[in-house]
Amino acid sequence: MRFQVIERAADSAQRPLTPGQVDAIVRRAFGERTRVASAVELGDGTYNTTFRIVLETGEELILRAAPEPARQFRSERGFLRNEHAAAPYFAPIAALLPRTLAVDFTHDLLGRDYVIQTVVPGVPAPEGLAGYERSDWGSFFRGLGQISRKIHSVRGPGFGPVAGPLAATWSEALGTQLDLIAQDLDDLRLDAADVRALAATARRRRDLLDRITEPRLLHGDLWTINVMIEPNAPEPTVSGVFDCDRTWWGDPESDWAIYRALGKPGDVRNAFWDGYGALVQDQAARWRRLFYEARNLATIRLERHRLGQRAGVAASYEEITAVARRLKELEPPA
CATH class of the missing domain: 3.30.200.20 (Phosphorylase Kinase; domain 1)
Known part of the structure; x- marks a missing residue:
């Protein structure tokens, strides 16, 4: 062998x-x-x-x-x-x-x-995209948007990890996950105060989070690193998706693909929205998306620690602080 x-x-x-x-x-x-x-x-x-x-x-x-x-x-x-x-x-x-x-x-x-x-057929997207002009990447991100919309069309029985435990409300599922992340940070002897504050916010503003009443399927980790593209295609085209282990039931706008697509507005990623469709833009929806950004940053802190990225762990505290400030500014009246 x-x-x-x-x-x-x-x-x-x-x-x-x-x-x-x-x-x-x-x-x-x-x-x-x-x-x-x-x-x-x-x-x-x-x-x-x-x-x-x-x-x-x-x-x-x-x-x-x-x-x-x-x-x-x-x-x-x-x-x-x-x-x-x-x-x-x-x-x-x-x-x-x-x-x-x-x-x-x-x-x-x-x-x-x-x-x-x-084996999922194709070429890893980070490698395959490098063979195209960046101006031609729109078809790839449009495809990611279409795939995300199909995933989000699936309805679930409750909120949280598909394998459970499930929560009856979206705020409860988010609060529980943030509690677990805070305990993980405690185990690592890292400051978890900002994550506990987010968990408290999830419970305090359940009126905003629990407007999401229908659990939908979330891939949890859909972006270029977990996608294959067809080799030698005229334009970059998704041929495979893998690593669905972070799958959740929740608000589609909290999914990783949405977070990543919102991360760099104005470049070729805008094609994602051509495939996915427009997001709701009222104050409550914008506040929830900011909350999801902070929650994603909390999970990223753990991953950075696991990968030995000390500078990234340190930077996550400033990143969450900045989002928390914007959350406070945008928060609708109770």
Whole structure:
């Protein structure tokens, strides 16, 4: 077996696998006679340990192993189980998603959850977009908008992670998530006061947040890093979507794709709105979007810490402070 791993820090959540473990996983999933020709770890993801596997038959597979439970943040536990639970709800874009071939949550072989999936066809979007003039990227972002709209068309039974626990109201789901993030920051001995203030705001202004009464499906992490594009197409065209482990039920305007599309108005990202449609622009909706921005920055702080980005962690405090100031200025009367 040709075997290649990425060297990581000893305290990284993305722990390596051994050739023996990969071999055992594949034989458990596909039979004792199955043989692995190569297993190469992929480096684009920041949470799961991911391998591209080629069998001796030539078939290619993706193996994704979650961090060990003890290395998972409270606010990020069970992500692969959440993705597995969410899969049926992604029916509107099923043709773009990988097919899951094997699932093992028993922890017999690894002490970790893992899944084996088909390879999504195409070229990673960050790499593929570089082959086009930036002025031609509009078709790609328009496609992201259309895909996001299809995902957001799916209705759910409650608010929160698809695998649960679900909340009866949107404010409760947001408050609970922010509480968990604050506890994660406590565990890391990082200041969590601003995140606790956001949790308190979610409960204090439930009158604004709970105007969202119908839970909709949110991908949670849809942007260029989790998208493939068709190779050699006349214009950049989405051919695949993956990494749906952060899927939630909630307000579509809180989804990661909306946050990213709003991040740089005036450039080619504006094509996203041609595909998605216009957002509501009343004061309450604009206030909610600011609140979602602060909530996303709180999750980003944890990811920056996990990746060892100390300067980014420090910058997140200034970023949330700036958004909190704008929230206060825009907040409608109670």
